[in-house]
Amino acid sequence: MAKTASNPVIEARDVNLVFQTADGPVQALKDVNLVVNKGDFVSFIGPSGCGKTTLLRSIAALEAVTGGSLTVNAMTPDQARMARAYGYVFQAAGLYPWRTIAGNIALPLEIMRFSKAEIAERCERVLDLVELTGFGRKFPWQLSGGMQQRASIARALAFDADILLMDEPFGALDEIVRDRLNEELLKLWARTGKTICFVTHSIPEAVYLSTKIVVMSPRPGRITDVIDSPLPSVRPLDIRDSAEFIAIAHRVREGLRAGHVDV
Amino acid sequence: MSRILPILTVVLAIISIWYGAAVPMNTAWEVDQAARAGVPAPVGMDLVAATLAQDRPVLPAPHQVAAELYKSTFGLKVTSPKSLIYHGWITISATLVGFAIGTSFGILLAVGIVHNRAMDASVMPWAIASQTIPILAIAPMIIVVMNALGVQGLIPKAIISAFLSFFPVLVGMVKGLRSPDAAQFDLMKTYNASAPKVLWALRLPSSVPYLFASLKVGIAASLVGAIVGEMPTGAVAGLGARLLSGSYYGQTVQIWAALMAAAIVAAGLVAIVGAVERATLQRMGYREGAR
Ligand SMILES: Nc1ncnc2c1ncn2[C@@H]1O[C@H](COP(=O)(O)OP(=O)(O)OP(=O)(O)O)[C@@H](O)[C@H]1O
Ligand SMILES: [Mg+2]
Numbered sequence: 001m002a003k004t005a006s007n008p009v010i011e012a013r014d015v016n017l018v019f020q021t022a023d024g025p026v027q028a029l030k031d032v033n034l035v036v037n038k039g040d041f042v043s044f045i046g047p048s049g050c051g052k053t054t055l056l057r058s059i060a061a062l063e064a065v066t067g068g069s070l071t072v073n074a075m076t077p078d079q080a081r082m083a084r085a086y087g088y089v090f091q092a093a094g095l096y097p098w099r100t101i102a103g104n105i106a107l108p109l110e111i112m113r114f115s116k117a118e119i120a121e122r123c124e125r126v127l128d129l130v131e132l133t134g135f136g137r138k139f140p141w142q143l144s145g146g147m148q149q150r151a152s153i154a155r156a157l158a159f160d161a162d163i164l165l166m167d168e169p170f171g172a173l174d175e176i177v178r179d180r181l182n183e184e185l186l187k188l189w190a191r192t193g194k195t196i197c198f199v200t201h202s203i204p205e206a207v208y209l210s211t212k213i214v215v216m217s218p219r220p221g222r223i224t225d226v227i228d229s230p231l232p233s234v235r236p237l238d239i240r241d242s243a244e245f246i247a248i249a250h251r252v253r254e255g256l257r258a259g260h261v262d263v
Numbered sequence: 264m265s266r267i268l269p270i271l272t273v274v275l276a277i278i279s280i281w282y283g284a285a286v287p288m289n290t291a292w293e294v295d296q297a298a299r300a301g302v303p304a305p306v307g308m309d310l311v312a313a314t315l316a317q318d319r320p321v322l323p324a325p326h327q328v329a330a331e332l333y334k335s336t337f338g339l340k341v342t343s344p345k346s347l348i349y350h351g352w353i354t355i356s357a358t359l360v361g362f363a364i365g366t367s368f369g370i371l372l373a374v375g376i377v378h379n380r381a382m383d384a385s386v387m388p389w390a391i392a393s394q395t396i397p398i399l400a401i402a403p404m405i406i407v408v409m410n411a412l413g414v415q416g417l418i419p420k421a422i423i424s425a426f427l428s429f430f431p432v433l434v435g436m437v438k439g440l441r442s443p444d445a446a447q448f449d450l451m452k453t454y455n456a457s458a459p460k461v462l463w464a465l466r467l468p469s470s471v472p473y474l475f476a477s478l479k480v481g482i483a484a485s486l487v488g489a490i491v492g493e494m495p496t497g498a499v500a501g502l503g504a505r506l507l508s509g510s511y512y513g514q515t516v517q518i519w520a521a522l523m524a525a526a527i528v529a530a531g532l533v534a535i536v537g538a539v540e541r542a543t544l545q546r547m548g549y550r551e552g553a554r
Contacts (some may be wrong), residue, residue: 098547139548
C-alpha cells in the first residue's frame with residue numbers, strides 16, 4: 001500500500017462552497033468527496049454551472065471553501081499555492097496583451113527567477129509542444145483564439161509544477177488539433193508523471209485522457225459518479241473505437257443524464 | 264487631408280469673428296482721437312483700416328498679433344529680453360521640471376493608494392481639496408515662502424506646476440493600476456507573485472493608456488502653473504512675465520502675442536506627449552486605433 005499510486009495529492013472531505021451574492025447564497029459545491037492520487041489524470045465533466053471551475057479554483061486556492069476540508073499535497077490549498085505546487089490553465093486564455101507570446105510564457109519563469117537562458121530555452125520547448133513554433137514574437141491579438149489558448153497551455157507547462165489544473169483547455173480548438181493535443185498531453189503526462197485535473201464538456205475527451213472520470217451535476221454542484229478507467233495507460237487514438245472505451249463513455253453519458261433528470 | 268479641412272474651417276471662422284470684433288471694439292478710440300484733434304472721424308473702409316492698425320488697440324487684429332509674434336520670435340536674438348523664444352524657454356523649463364515632479368509624485372501616491380488601505384481612505388480627499396484651492400491665491404505664497412528660504416527662479420515655479428499636474432496623474436493612475444480584471448490578478452496569484460511583481464508585471468503595464476491620457480492633461484496644467492508662477496515674481500522673465508509687463512504698459516499686442524506663444528507651446532507639449540504615447544503603445548502591442 002506504500003506505492004506512489006495511493007499517495008493522495010488532492011483530498012476533499014465533505015467540501016462545501018457557498019457564494020454569498022446579492023440575490024442570496026448560491027451553493028456551488030455540496031458535500032464533495034474526492035481523492036486524487038499522485039500521477040492521476042482526472043477529468044471533471046458535467047453540465048454548465050455544476051461547479052467544475054469552482055472546484056478547480058478551490059484546489060488552486062483562488063476560492064476558499066466554506067465547509068469540509070480540502071488538502072493539496074497534505075497542505076492547505078493556500079500553502080500549496082505559495083509553494084507553487086500547480087500550474088493553472090484558465091477557461092479563457094487570458095494572455096497579457098502587452099506581452100508577446102514568448103513574453104507571456106516567460107512571465108511565470110521571470111517571477112520564479114529562472115535565468116535568461118533557461119527562460120529562452122523553455123519558451124522554445126513549450127512552443128514546440130503546443131505547435132506554435134515561430135509565433136513567440138507575435139502579440140496575442142495576432143493569433144486566433146485557439147492559438148491563444150494553446151499559448152496559455154504552454155505558459156502553464158513552462159515551469160515544473162507537479163499538478164496541472166486545466167479548465168476546458170481545448171474547448172476552443174478544432175477536432176483535429178484537439179486530437180493531436182490530447183495525444184501530446186497524454187505523452188507529457190506519461191513522461192512527467194504530473195497529476196492532472198482536467199475540466200471538459202466532451203465525453204470522448206474525458207474517457208480518452210483520464211484514469212479517473214468525475215461526473216458532476218448542478219444545483220447544487222455535486223459529484224454524482226466517479227469512474228476509474230480500466231483503459232491501458234498507453235492509448236492510441238483508435239482506442240476510441242474499442243468496446244471498453246464505448247462502455248465507459250456510455251456510463252458517463254448515463255451519469256450526466258441522471259444529473260439532468262434531477263433538475 | 265480629411266483632418267485638415269475641418270481644422271482650417273474652424274481657424275477661418277475664429278479669425279473672421281476676431282476681425283469682426285476688433286473693428287467695433289477699437290472704434291471708440293478712433294472717434295475719441297478724431298474729436299480731440301477736431302477732425303471728422305473716419306468712416307467706412309478708412310475706419311476699418313484705422314481700427315486694425317492701432318498701437319494699443321483694445322483688441323489687436325490677428326495680423327498684428329501674428330506680426331508681433333513673428334518679430335519677437337524670429338526677428339530678435341534669442342538672448343534679447345524681448346525675445347519670446349527666451350521667455351518661452353524659461354517657462355518651458357519650469358513646466359518640464361514641474362511636470363516631472365508632479366508626474367512622479369502622482370504615480371507614487373497612486374501606487375501607495377492601491378497598495379495601502381489607510382492611504383486609499385485618506386489621500387484622495389486631500390488631493391481633491393488641494394485642487395479646490397485657487398492657484399492664484401497659493402502661487403504668491405509659495406513664491407514668497409521659497410524666496411524666504413533662499414530658493415528663487417525655476418524651482419518655485421516648478422513646484423506650482425507640480426501642484427497642478429500631480430492631480431490628473433494621480434486620478435488616472437489609480438484607475439489604471441486598478442484596471443486589470445480579476446482573471447489577470449488570478450493568474451499572478453497562481454504564481455504566488457509578490458505585490459511588487461504584480462505592480463511591475465501587471466498593474467503598471469495595464470495603466471499605461473490611462474497614464475498617457477493623464478499626462479496630456481497634466482502637461483497643459485503644468486504650463487498654466489509655470490505661467491501663473493511667473494506673475495508674482497516681479498515680472499522678470501517667462502511668458503507669464505511678458506503677459507504681466509504687457510498689461511502694466513497697456514501693450515495689448517504684446518499680451519496677445521505672449522498668449523499665442525503660450526497656446527502654441529501648450530499644443531506642442533501635448534503633441535509631444537501624444538507622439539510618445541503612440542510610440543509606446545505600439546511597442547506594447549496595442550492595436551492601431553483600438554485602445
Ligand atoms: N464568484 C462567484 N460568485 C457567485 N456565484 C458564483 C461565482 N462563481 C461561480 N458562481 C456560481 O457557482 C456555480 C458554479 O459555477 P462554475 O463556474 O463552477 O460552473 P462550471 O461547472 O465551471 O460551468 P461551465 O461549464 O459553464 O464553465 C454557478 O451557479 C455560478 O453561477
Ligand atoms: Mg467553468
